[in-house]
Amino acid sequence: MSYAAVGHITIDEMNEVRIGGSVVYGSLFATGLGMRASIVSRVGRDMPEEFLAKLEEEGVDTSRVKRSCERTTRFSISKGSYPLSLSSRCDNISVDDLSSLNADIIHLGPVANEINREVALESIKISRIVLLDLQGILRVFDNGIKLSRGYLDEFLDLEVVVHLNDLEAIAATGKDVRGALKELSRHFPIVAITLGRQGALFSFPEGILYAEAPEVDAKDEVGAGDVFSAALGIALFRGLELEDLAKFSVASATASTLYEGPCKIDENLIAELEGSVNVSWVEG
Template identity: 25%
Template structure:
C-alpha cells in the first residue's frame, strides 16, 4: 500500500514517522477583529446603533492557521504583527492553539485591524486596515525558504502584499490560494495554485458574473490554476480539476455568525490535502468544518475541534 503525504518509509513504535515538521505553513495576515452586532447594515451615509464592541483575534492567515491546528494539524504562520496590544492578543491566541510562531515577526507599527458589522442573520460586512501585514516582504518569505519547501501545503490569501504571496507560491511544494479579498493576480500565481479557492461572489468578480457554480469552476480552471474550489455557503462547494466538476454537499445548520467561515474552510482543506486526501474529499470535510463554525459567534472562537466536526 502506498504512503500518504506526511508519512515516512519507516515507522516508530508502530506509528508513521513524519517526513516534515509541519503539515501546513500559512503565509498571511493576523488582525484584531473589532466586532459590532447590528440590527441591519447601514445604507451609504446612514448611521445605525450597534452592540458593545467586542475584540477578537482574526485575520485570514491567523484564522486559517488556528482552524487547521484545532483539527490536529501541525501549523506554522509566517507573517507580521505590531508591537501594540493587538499584536500581543494575536500572539497569545495563536500560541494557545499550538501554532508555531517562529516566523511571525514583530513590527514597530500598528497591528492589522478588521472592522466587522454582523447582521441579524449572521451575515457580515468587513473593512480591513492592514497595518503590519502590509510590511510582509519578499525577503521575509525568502528567509523562511526551508520552512516553505518542507511543508506539503503552503496556504495563502491576499491580505498581505502580492510580492510576498508570489514569492511563497514559488517556494511551495503545493500552494493553496484563497483569492480573498478578490483582486487581479499575476498569471504566474494562478498557474501555481492547486487549488485556487474562491467563494461564489469572488468567482463572479473574477469572471464578470458569468454562469452557475459549475460553469464558473470550469471558467476559472481555464485561467490557469491546476484545480479550483468554489465555496457556496450553506450549499457546500464545487471542485474542478482535469476538466471535471464535482459538487460537494454541506450539512444544514442554523447560522449564528458567518465571520471567518471561509477561513475555517480553507484551513481545513489545506490540512486534509496535506494528509493526502483527494480534492473533493478534502472539500467535503472542509464544508463540514465551515458548517460547524457558523453555529457560534466570532471567527477563531467558533472554530471546531475534530471531535466536534465528527458529530455533524
C-alpha cells in the same frame, strides 16, 4: 504533519475587538486536528500581546510573526457579512519571511494584497501542497471594500489550489459561478468556490463536484471560508478520495460556524456533519 499559514493576522472590529485573518482561523483549525501549525505574518506595534500569547497557548507557533509596522491590518466587520472597511494595513509579506520554512502544507491567506507572485513561487518550492485564498487578491480598498479582478493575473497558471467564494468568483471573471469555475480551472489544477450555506463547487481534472452543506443554526460565519481552505489542504495531504475531500472541507467549514470567533474545532463534530454532506458530480 505540518501546516504553515502565510498572510496578515488582523484585528477585527465587530461588536468586540478580536484577532482575525485567514492565517489565524486556518492555523487553529490545523492544531485542533493535531497538526504542527505556524503562522508567517507581519503585525503592528498595536497588536495586543495577549492575542499572540493565546495563539501560542493553543499550540500555534508565532515565532515568524514580525512586528514591522505601526498599525496592524484592521477591518471593520458586520457579523456574518463581508468586511465593511479597512482602517489600517501592515507591510507586505516578503520572500525572506519564508526563509528556512518547512511545511507539508502552505496556506497563502492574503486579506489585503500582502502576498505577491514571488511569495507564491517560493511557497511552491517549499511544499508540494500550496493553497491560495483569492479573497485578499481581489479586494480593492476605495471608499470601503470592493471586489474586482484585482491582482489575479499575477497569479495565473501557478501550481496552487485556489479558493474563493461565489461573489469573488463573479467579480474576478464577470461570469456566473459555473462559468467562473470553468475559466479558473484553465489556470489552476484545483479550484473550489464556496457558496455560503449552500456548500461548495470543486473543479478537479476529473470533473466538477458539488457538495451540499448540512443545515445548522450558525452562530458566526466569519472565517468559515478560511477553515474550508485549511481543510481542503489537509484533505489533499491525507490523500482522501475526491468525494470524501469535498465532504470533509464543507463539513469543517460548517462546523466552524457553530463557534464564536477563531478557535479549534472538535473533530468529532466534523465527522458527524460529514455524514450530512451530499455530494454529486455535476460534470465528469
